[in-house]
Amino acid sequence: MVRAVDSGAVTSVAPVGTNVLQDSSKNWAINSLKSCLVRISEGAGAGQLFPIAGNVAECLVIEGAWVKELNIGSRYEILAPDAREILQETLDIHSVFAWTKFLSQGIDAHFDCRFSTPDHQEHGARASDYWTWESTRPGRDGALKCPASFRGLALYTRKPYNLAAFRTKLPELDKENQVVWMGFEDDGTIGTGMAAFQWHQPALPNPEDLYIRATGHYGYKGAKITDAVPADAKTALHVYAVHILKPFVEFYIDNTLVGVGINSPNLNFSTINYPPYALFPTNAPFSTRQLGFIEVAGYQNELVHPIHPHGVRFSHIPELPSRVYRLYEAGSSTLVTGKTLAAGTLYSHPVPVFGYDKATILFRSDRSSVADGLKIQYLTQENNWRDYKAFTYAANDDFCYNLNEASLVLIRLAFTPSAYNATFSQAEVIMK
Numbered sequence: 203m204v205r206a207v208d209s210g211a212v213t214s215v216a217p218v219g220t221n222v223l224q225d226s227s228k229n230w231a232i233n234s235l236k237s238c239l240v241r242i243s244e245g246a247g248a249g250q251l252f253p254i255a256g257n258v259a260e261c262l263v264i265e266g267a268w269v270k271e272l273n274i275g276s277r278y279e280i281l282a283p284d285a286r287e288i289l290q291e292t293l294d295i296h297s298v299f300a301w302t303k304f305l306s307q308g309i310d311a312h313f314d315c316r317f318s319t320p321d322h323q324e325h326g327a328r329a330s331d332y333w334t335w336e337s338t339r340p341g342r343d344g345a346l347k348c349p350a351s352f353r354g355l356a357l358y359t360r361k362p363y364n365l366a367a368f369r370t371k372l373p374e375l376d377k378e379n380q381v382v383w384m385g386f387e388d389d390g391t392i393g394t395g396m397a398a399f400q401w402h403q404p405a406l407p408n409p410e411d412l413y414i415r416a417t418g419h420y421g422y423k424g425a426k427i428t429d430a431v432p433a434d435a436k437t438a439l440h441v442y443a444v445h446i447l448k449p450f451v452e453f454y455i456d457n458t459l460v461g462v463g464i465n466s467p468n469l470n471f472s473t474i475n476y477p478p479y480a481l482f483p484t485n486a487p488f489s490t491r492q493l494g495f496i497e498v499a500g501y502q503n504e505l506v507h508p509i510h511p512h513g514v515r516f517s518h519i520p521e522l523p524s525r526v527y528r529l530y531e532a533g534s535s536t537l538v539t540g541k542t543l544a545a546g547t548l549y550s551h552p553v554p555v556f557g558y559d560k561a562t563i564l565f566r567s568d569r570s571s572v573a574d575g576l577k578i579q580y581l582t583q584e585n586n587w588r589d590y591k592a593f594t595y596a597a598n599d600d601f602c603y604n605l606n607e608a609s610l611v612l613i614r615l616a617f618t619p620s621a622y623n624a625t626f627s628q629a630e631v632i633m634k
């Protein structure tokens with residue numbers, strides 16, 4: 203229980219942007235209320251909650267500034283210092299989205315809800331009115347329903363995160379333009395970003411398409427990854443995960459990387475298609491902490507997403523975590539490691555090294571290269587691959603190169619052996 207150690211009424215107007223609360227009936231000891239919280243409970247400015255930076259006999263000084271004006275007579279409560287820890291749990295500002303807290307507190311403690319009507323008006327709502335389930339057993343279906351009277355319905359977490367995972371089936375989309383979003387959005391229409399999966403029905407009788415999207419404002423970019431959708435996606439549970447890092451956002455299906463969106467303005471390179479993973483430029487930088495969201499848009503046709511709350515997770519990861527990217531043959535889901543090349547030059551699928559200070563390239567083949575036949579190449583914004591370094595490789599050498607002095611966006615390896623067949627036993631890039 204949150205304890206109120208004092209209460210009272212404001213005796214002097216506190217305009218927006220100021221940071222004091224005046225109560226001439228009080229005679230507090232100087233700074234005796236420091237580290238407590240003050241909450242405006244009634245009247246003008248109600249709902250505001252701020253830490254107390256200090257106080258004198260008749261005046262509180264808050265950390266921050268009032269965002270709503272306080273009038274004479276506005277009621278306030280002063281909460282004990284331990285209220286911070288209690289409210290951290292009660293208001294869902296803990297570090298991760300926890301299933302146990304969801305069970306004890308209910309869906310509305312964790313998600314806000316909005317819906318849009320056919321006239322494009324937006325309205326607030328209770329998430330629990332539209333997201334239901336019959337069983338709390340893991341692996342069961344839920345029902346996130348967009349009624350036929352809505353254009354769309356969306357849920358948003360109350361806290362920003364940068365890791366999201368959704369263990370779910372994908373719904374059948376039987377009307378044109380229906381769509382389901384899963385991932386992050388911090389207002390992709392206006393300003394701070396989006397990073398999400400988009401399950402979309404473009405036009406019947408065609409099947410649905412899966413896209414990955416990332417943006418800093420309206421006009422999102424992305425890549426089509428329909429070929430990555432599991433064959434049983436509508437009947438079996440699969441995990442769709444989004445990791446927002448500082449330099450880029452990663453998309454995974456069942457722990458397999460399927461796409462990367464680079465987080466930078468003014469990028470101009472063309473989207474590189476899946477498989478093994480798509481690489482695309484975003485049209486503007488996006489926030490590295492965003493609200494988790496799920497949106498179901500039936501466009502005036504009822505649409506139910508069979509997602510269950512137990513299959514939804516949000517958390518935090520470092521903005522620049524260490525990464526190991528195993529090299530694939532370009533445009534293929536075939537790993538370079540274990541491949542035998544019978545003719546020509548091997549090109550690896552590009553690896554995003556943008557934003558990392560250190561990248562180490564490891565490579566091994568049982569064949570030597572032609573002169574300068576092992577090349578590290580980089581992609582320019584004009585869509586040209588250029589040589590960064592060229593080496594004459596000796597058979598069975600454990601090639602290790604630290605790409606530390608260059609600031610590049612995408613790199614790849616090119617290897618032309620001096621004889622065939624050439625078999626590769628190592629090919630990866632380690633970033634930290």
